[in-house]
Amino acid sequence: MLALSLTNGLVIGIVYALTALGVSLVVGIMNVVNFAHGEFYILAGYFSYLFAHTLGIHPLAAMVIAVGLVFLLGLVVEYTLIRPTYGDDMYSLILTFILSIVFQSLFLLVFGPYPNKPPSWIKGATEVFGLFHYGNQRLAALAAGVVVIALFFAMLKLTWFGRMIRAAAQDREMAELNGINTTRLNLLSFGLGCALAAAAGVILAPVFPVTPTAGTPVALTAFVCVVLGGMGSMSGCVLGGLVLGVVENLGAAYVSTGYKHVFMFLILILVLLFRPAGLFGRREV
Amino acid sequence: MFKIENLDVFRGETQVLWGVGLEVAPGERVAILGSNGAGKSSLMAAITGLLRPRRGNIIFNDRALVGLKPYQITQLGIALVPEGRRVYKGMSVRENLEMGAFVRRGRPRLKESIERVFGLFPILGQRSAQGAGTLSGGEQQMLAIGRALMSLPDLLLIDELSLGLAPRVTKEIYAALASLGSEITVILVEQNVELALRHSERAYIVESGRVTGHGVSTELIDDPDIRRAYLGM
Ligand SMILES: Nc1ncnc2c1ncn2[C@@H]1O[C@H](COP(=O)(O)OP(=O)(O)O)[C@@H](O)[C@H]1O
Numbered sequence: 001m002l003a004l005s006l007t008n009g010l011v012i013g014i015v016y017a018l019t020a021l022g023v024s025l026v027v028g029i030m031n032v033v034n035f036a037h038g039e040f041y042i043l044a045g046y047f048s049y050l051f052a053h054t055l056g057i058h059p060l061a062a063m064v065i066a067v068g069l070v071f072l073l074g075l076v077v078e079y080t081l082i083r084p085t086y087g088d089d090m091y092s093l094i095l096t097f098i099l100s101i102v103f104q105s106l107f108l109l110v111f112g113p114y115p116n117k118p119p120s121w122i123k124g125a126t127e128v129f130g131l132f133h134y135g136n137q138r139l140a141a142l143a144a145g146v147v148v149i150a151l152f153f154a155m156l157k158l159t160w161f162g163r164m165i166r167a168a169a170q171d172r173e174m175a176e177l178n179g180i181n182t183t184r185l186n187l188l189s190f191g192l193g194c195a196l197a198a199a200a201g202v203i204l205a206p207v208f209p210v211t212p213t214a215g216t217p218v219a220l221t222a223f224v225c226v227v228l229g230g231m232g233s234m235s236g237c238v239l240g241g242l243v244l245g246v247v248e249n250l251g252a253a254y255v256s257t258g259y260k261h262v263f264m265f266l267i268l269i270l271v272l273l274f275r276p277a278g279l280f281g282r283r284e285v
Numbered sequence: 286m287f288k289i290e291n292l293d294v295f296r297g298e299t300q301v302l303w304g305v306g307l308e309v310a311p312g313e314r315v316a317i318l319g320s321n322g323a324g325k326s327s328l329m330a331a332i333t334g335l336l337r338p339r340r341g342n343i344i345f346n347d348r349a350l351v352g353l354k355p356y357q358i359t360q361l362g363i364a365l366v367p368e369g370r371r372v373y374k375g376m377s378v379r380e381n382l383e384m385g386a387f388v389r390r391g392r393p394r395l396k397e398s399i400e401r402v403f404g405l406f407p408i409l410g411q412r413s414a415q416g417a418g419t420l421s422g423g424e425q426q427m428l429a430i431g432r433a434l435m436s437l438p439d440l441l442l443i444d445e446l447s448l449g450l451a452p453r454v455t456k457e458i459y460a461a462l463a464s465l466g467s468e469i470t471v472i473l474v475e476q477n478v479e480l481a482l483r484h485s486e487r488a489y490i491v492e493s494g495r496v497t498g499h500g501v502s503t504e505l506i507d508d509p510d511i512r513r514a515y516l517g518m
């Protein structure tokens with residue numbers, strides 16, 4: 001029972017972490033909180049359902065196309081909605097909030113209120129550590145999440161684009177003096193942030209089907225992960241995601257499923273009480 | 286090579302520079318003197334594109350800079366060592382230097398530029414893998430200068446080189462700068478007037494946002510008014 005809850009927690013936690021990385025990136029570079037983050041996650045889930053289930057494309061190819069499309073849509077949203085609000089964070093907050101509602105209505109209109117589920121990538125179950133049988137699809141989701149997160153961190157560390165992101169997150173003006181076109185960096189970061197939400201969406205959708213409004217708790221959880229890990233810390237928000245995932249599942253197993261969000265906020269309050277800057281917080285006020 | 290004409294700069298609604306003009310010849314070292322709040326850093330911000338002047342011209346190698354973005358100005362060959370150094374504390378010494386070579390003009394020669402900076406400031410070579418946040422103030426200033434040099438600038442702007450540094454470290458950094466010779470033109474902002482005059486050929490004096498005087502550094506050092514106003518004697 002314990003091992004099973006822990007594994008469930010890890011699977012969910014990795015997906016939370018992936019979603020939260022996108023939020024953290026966009027907050028760190030642009031100082032924008034994207035309230036529609038969860039809807040990009042859901043949209044990618046719908047896309048992969050559409051391509052794989054309805055059009056019959058191979059599930060993995062469908063996932064890649066879905067993430068790519070959401071990335072492009074992210075670019076369009078940044079260019080048309082976010083860019084005009086530079087310098088006034090309140091406007092982007094309101095705009096993305098409206099955007100999330102527009103998305104939810106469109107989802108409802110196009111896909112209906114019912115859960116939609118892209119096909120699984122693999123079938124069957126595996127015996128884990130000789131303790132319990134666990135769905136292969138969930139194990140694959142865990143592995144895929146780990147791989148995407150590892151790729152993201154390798155990108156941050158090893159590529160020019162990653163260095164641009166780290167430099168601009170620390171000192172935007174200085175980065176600009178070093179030759180970074182921060183307007184273009186904003187565009188790409190926002191797109192990449194949406195793509196990370198999309199990656200989480202396509203990875204988890206075969207396990208937890210998407211519905212028009214399921215994006216709200218996804219975004220909420222991601223925001224909590226970012227605050228938990230410490231604003232501006234990428235590794236912190238991964239840890240935040242894992243902690244949330246595990247605690248939520250332990251709580252569901254030993255207390256009650258209904259209190260999922262209560263556990264989340266309990267942890268948040270406890271961490272903020274004892275470490276106001278978050279688990280990995282390093283940004284001075 | 287570099288010329289500013291009649292520059293008016295605002296920060297928000299407050300005017301901080303009034304009709305500033307100056308001229309720098311290739312290979313020259315020019316000091317900008319002035320007390321705290323005179324507008325020296327604002328002038329650096331206007332040159333590098335961080336502040337957009339309301340009036341006036343900035344001409345660099347026959348190109349007008351007003352209206353260009355900071356990244357475009359860096360690409361044209363101007364590099365700033367900002368007040369307070371502003372190294373990327375969460376990145377290693379080497380990564381900081383690499384960021385300096387981010388612009389197109391710096392990137393092809395990244396490896397040899399790093400070796401050159403390590404030759405100039407050997408301590409940076411020894412600490413290349415260390416986080417920049419673990420460096421002392423003097424080492425951070427060396428890193429900030431090294432980072433600026435990585436873009437292979439024609440014009441190097443240094444804002445408050447000696448601020449908060451021990452005299453020994455300041456001397457070491459000035460010696461390193463002197464070893465660059467006249468291949469690079471330097472505009473030096475200093476509150477320490479004596480240091481500035483000793484390490485420059487000419488100087489401009491900025492007071493309350495206006496240029497109130499300029500001259501040859503060796504003459505200014507002996508000027509009784511300057512000595513009274515800035516050297517406290
Ligand atoms: N970020 C800022 N925002 C608003 N006003 C500023 C800012 N930085 C400096 N100032 C004001 O601009 C004027 C010139 O300052 P500055 O250029 O920093 O002078 P200096 O570098 O000679 O000390 C001062 O009156 C200062 O208060």
Ligand SMILES: [Mg+2]
Binds near residue numbers: 325444
């Ligand atoms: Mg200053």
